[in-house]
Amino acid sequence: MKAAVLGAGSWGTVLASLLADNGFAVTIYARNPSVAEEINRRGTNAKYLPEFHIPDGVGATTSLEEAVSDREMIIVAVPSHSVREVARAAAPHLRGRPLVVHATKGFEPVTLKRISEVLEEEFPPFLADRIAVLSGPSHAEEVARRSPTAVVVSSKSRETAEAVQSHLINNYFRVYTNPDLIGVEIGGALKNIIALGAGLSDGLGFGDNAKAALMTRGLAEIARLGMAMGARPITFAGLAGVGDLVVTCTSRHSRNWRAGYMLSQGKALEDVLAEMGMVVEGVKTTRAAHRLAQSYGVEMPITAELHAVLFEGKDPSQAVEDLMGRGKTHEMEEIVEGWLNLLGG
Known part of the structure; x- marks a missing residue:
């Protein structure tokens, strides 16, 4: 079978290699001609995955037409702000x-639409039931080493989700299906905001207690907005929710954690992004989630404080102090409310 991967970053490269391990002939679409040439000549992508050798069966091209023509599977692995442009050109x-299958964890920045919605708008209508999302705790660097990894795939069509599951699963990459497309997309996007906060907290030396509180209350925020947008709350207790949140907040592989840590050291956001040299989805997602929370009337205090730090010049220490000084509330009331929503009460 033939597959295309649109996007030659670390995750796109690893997914192409995974498909090759599973017997696919894979073509990576790369915008940068030098990246495509390196993949074809040397079997490497040193900028994104140093010391990783791309297996046989993977080639690269700068032509979208060449990449997507006559393919049984297409994986979209470009940044959120590029999805519509690439999809429109490929259609x-x-x-x-x-x-x-899209593996992009974010929202379209201007419209605030989920990535599957963007793909539905740009691809032919007869592909609407063939679109799926891949998410879960899966650092590219570890999948590249074939470390055991578990992820989740979701689609409006159960048949589509199970077909993707069959094509991607192997002895180091376990794939589960989940019918909650909205929840899987939202969980994957919003956890990057909390990971920025975790990096800030660690950089300020606040310790494990603070990070545990941040992650737990952050998960509550993710579920709160997710439910308002139509997600099933139980999804956030799974791989696309707490699983992805844990790995992104606790690993130095995480771009979002690293960006938050660098911000805690007094660096300007523009300098952090330039130094990273790769897309940090959590930054754009913080702006998008802040707008979505206002639109849906959902309280997201962590997101609001991170928005103030990123875009309003607020001091990170002051943001934490303001979070800790919020009015009293009862955790159990929120937990009961969540279960009532889950049970339809």
């Missing part, structure tokens, strides 16, 4: 009814 070259 005229699609043939048949390929599976379309």
Whole structure:
């Protein structure tokens, strides 16, 4: 079978390699000609995955038409702000009814739409039930080493989700299905905000107690907005929720954690992003989630404070102090409310 991966970053490269391990002939679409040439000549992508050798069966091209024509599966692994542009350019070259899997954890910055919604708008209508999302705790660096990893795939169509599951699963990459497309997308996007906060907290030396509180209350915020947008709350107790949140908040592989840590050291956001040299989805997602929370009337205090730090020049220490000084509330009331929502009460 033939597959295309749109995006030659670390995650796109690893997913292409995973498909090759599973017997696919894979073409990576890379915007940068030098990256495509390196993949084809040397079997490496040193900028994103140093010392990783891309297996045989993976090639690269700068032509979207060449990448997507006559493919059984297409994986979209470009940053959130590029999805619509790439999908629109690829759409005229699609043939048949390929599976379309996106692995982008964010929202479209201007419209605030989920990535599957963007793909539905740009791809032909007959592919609407062939679109899926792949999410969960999965650092590219560890999947590249074939470390045991478990993820989740979701789609409006159970048949589509199970087909993607069958194509991606192997002895080091376990894939579960979940019918909650909205919840899986929202969990994957919003956890990056909390990871920025975790990096800030660690950089300020606040310790494990603070980070545990941040992650727990952050998960409550994710579920609160997710439910308002139509997600099932139980999804946030799984791989696309707490699983992804834990790995992104606690690992130095996490770009979002690293960005938060660098901000805690007094660096300007523009300097942090330039030094990272890669997309930090949590930054754009913080702005998007702040707007969504206002639109849905949902309280997200952690997100609001991070928005103030990132975009309003607020001192990180003051943001933490303001969070700790919020009015009294009862955790059990929120837990009971969540269970009532889950049970439809």
